[in-house]
Amino acid sequence: xxxxxxxxxxxxxxxxxxxxxxxxxISNHLYFYWYRQILGQKVEFLVSFYNNExxxxxxxxxxxxxxxxxxxxxxxxxxxxxxLEDSAMYFCASSGPGTRYEQYFxxxxxxxxx
Amino acid sequence: GENVEQHPSTLSVQEGDSAVIKCTYxxxxxxxxxxxxxxxxxxxxxxxxxxxxxxxxxxQRIAVxxxxxxxxxxxxxxxxxxxxSAVYFCAASERAGGYNKLIFGAGTRxxxxx
Numbered sequence: 429x430x431x432x433x434x435x436x437x438x439x440x441x442x443x444x445x446x447x448x449x450x451x452x453x454i455s456n457h458l459y460f461y462w463y464r465q466i467l468g469q470k471v472e473f474l475v476s477f478y479n480n481e482x483x484x485x486x487x488x489x490x491x492x493x494x495x496x497x498x499x500x501x502x503x504x505x506x507x508x509x510x511x512l513e514d515s516a517m518y519f520c521a522s523s524g525p526g527t528r529y530e531q532y533f534x535x536x537x538x539x540x541x542x
Numbered sequence: 543g544e545n546v547e548q549h550p551s552t553l554s555v556q557e558g559d560s561a562v563i564k565c566t567y568x569x570x571x572x573x574x575x576x577x578x579x580x581x582x583x584x585x586x587x588x589x590x591x592x593x594x595x596x597x598x599x600x601x602q603r604i605a606v607x608x609x610x611x612x613x614x615x616x617x618x619x620x621x622x623x624x625x626x627s628a629v630y631f632c633a634a635s636e637r638a639g640g641y642n643k644l645i646f647g648a649g650t651r652x653x654x655x656x
Contacts, residue, residue: 432585459641459642461641461643461644463644469648470631470646470647470648470649471578471586471631471633471644471646472646473643473644473645476641476643478641483641484641484643486643519585519586523641523642529574529576529591529593529635529637529642530576530588530591531576531588531642531644532588533578533585533586533587533588534585535584535585536585
């Protein structure tokens with residue numbers, strides 16, 4: 429069964445550095461999402477992406493964040509200048525075409541900002 | 543915006559007993575309600591979902607009920623097994639234009655004791 433994949437599984441970076449988190453959604457899916465989960469807390473919506481543009485973004489998704497689908501398979505989340513409070517698990521998700529509502533999550537990238 | 547409340551935060555049951563987790567939502571426009579199971583360090587996995595045109599849905603030992611008037615929905619697990627131990631998240635979304643932003647509850651940590 430196809431799955432969403434993410435790389436790296438763990439990223440450690442220093443405050444102020446840029447990071448790029450990568451995701452490969454399920455191949456026939458058209459809608460892509462990023463969520464984050466701070467340790468022990470709920471999963472929070474960051475952004476949704478469709479047809480090469482952002483559909484919706486949350487208050488968390490400020491100017492330091494950007495998303496891109498650079499080719500037909502990858503979907504990336506960039507954090508320009510990381511802060512300590514960006515430390516979290518970042519999940520990519522995708523959902524299918526048409527009437528398919530189900531979102532499938534990747535394994536996550538644990539981002540640690542020191 | 544949508545807000546999802548989930549109860550209880552922890553639930554401990556004996557193997558073979560039933561477990562019930564309840565969620566309430568605030569936005570009457572929400573029309574899709576998935577449940578995710580998350581084992582420690584793993585991705586959230588979709589286990590069952592329900593749309594607003596349905597009152598109940600069952601899949602083997604798990605079932606979900608939805609009361610649109612009261613704006614609450616519940617997950618029922620029967621004949622619990624130790625492998626059901628995990629954190630369960632409910633979510634709600636208003637499907638719009640094909641994509642759906644999931645708003646999650648805070649999670650319920652279920653422990654099933656042999």
